[in-house]
Amino acid sequence: MNSSKPMINVALPKGRLGEKVYDLFETAGYPCEGIKEDSRKLIFENPQAGIRYFWVKPSDVAIYVERGAADIGVAGKDILLEYQPDIYELLDLNMGKCRMAVAGPKNFRDNTGRTLRVATKFSNIALDYYTSRCREIDIIKLQGSIEIAPILGLSDVIVDIVETGTTLYENNLEVLETIVPISARLISNKVSFKFKNREIESLVKKIRKNIKE
């Protein structure tokens, strides 16, 4: 570890959102050369700005931060709700906006006489939502292509992230209920927040100024 100035380790989610997040960090005064060039390199650092970025799978960001391999990171609220990592959620970055929703066939009527079958990647969120409404459900955990489940009769409805609704529309599905709005959040490891407090608080302050409403 650099003793003169502590480096902040930032886990960025690979992909379009991650690049937008990096732009936000760059305008806030934490640039890093070569990070957006197309290469296989995963770690980039700028010692002058005291920052080290690395690209990780979006759903892994919370794990890197919770375990302290990254001091801070950017993760979607969906991941935070699903895995409930023990971290600080410092900022709503107001980007990557979408919503967690229940979707099903158009004109879907919930038959309350039997257990509702729900296909989803987000089993904890689905379970929490339906438990809070005292509705008994059967969770069918899938890893992708959730939309196909109600079409093939695997499930009655799905719980998934909806951005524009185009995929749903093209598959004759529609949003039935919104569970919670989702956006990207700046998260911090609880112990890093204490030992690198000055650096992290000043970063948060600078980023906050640059968040678009």
Added chain:
Amino acid sequence: MKLNKNINLKQEDINILNLRHLYEQYGFVHYKMNKFEEYDLYVTNKDFLAGGSIITFTDTNGKLLALKPDVTLSIVKNFQDCPDTVQKVYYNENIYRTSKSTNTYKEIMQMGLECMGDLDIYHISEVLILAAKSLAALTDSYILDISHMGILQGFLQEVKLSPKNEDKFLTLLREKNSHGIHALFDSLRLPEEYRETAITLATTYGSMTNVLKTLRSISLNETMDQAIEELETICDVLTMQGFTSIYLDFSIVNDMSYYNGVLFRGYINGIPTGVLSGGQYDVLMDKMGKKSGAIGFAIYMDLIEDYDTSLEGYDVDILLLYQKTAAPDKLFEAVQDLTAAGYTVQAQRQIPKKLRYRKLMKFEGGTLKEAYEHEFQ
């Protein structure tokens, strides 16, 4: 306590000895307990254990027993009220809990202390000082964060949230999630003053003097006033003792049906989760039929061991190589000469592949000689 200086102790042993010495200096008595406890004790206080299942088994007489998932409950159970005095104990025990990450049972080594009885500010301050001193004994770079449940209790009395919303608020508070608190309070149409106080509680973090200044300005009622006053007195004692790594953080929250008063967490630089956890739990005492108050803390020694990097040293000081023909009694004498000089020794006929040794020697013709690796390759 006298130690033979020649003994090569492992860092984890040194840590335990240092802590034992520290607690005994302040009059804490060692408390040894059974690995088993009646299951009933834990069922009636399930929330205190913060979830997780318990390993149970049936004793030969048909009683249901459990491998203890917690130390505090057993100590409280055996405590007897006696007015105007306190009982001070420390322990070093293994407990059994489910690990959050693997969802399997795990053995966890805990060291800690409890001070039970007619508590006053002195005792509370002493326990906090011992928490800080424990961390200082384990590392050069530590932080002790202190909170006071009275402040939060006072705030909640004023705001009157429904149990469900209170839960939501406490989760947001633990996450220092100011935008979430903002949204929650706005959706409940609560006055702006409450919202801002809540955000201040979540985000304020810093040295005792700085935070206390902020605190005085946000107090809403007498409960908060009292808690702030108590915290001020305690902080005065800590400041007088010259502790600089102690901070105030009100995002530390624990179950209010067990805890009241000060609550604290300790962190060591390089370990990504807290290593020390403690607080005042008069409410638990009351639930278990005791009239006294109590405060204590526990240190997760296995975490410290897991992240210990000092293991990268040597296994032995001297690797002594001998030939098959060497006389065993003479060889043993040679080994004993070396141990008497304070070295750790391993005698072998070949150099073992993964052994890390400081110095290589050989036993040849009845005498000890220096040796070099290339001679044996």
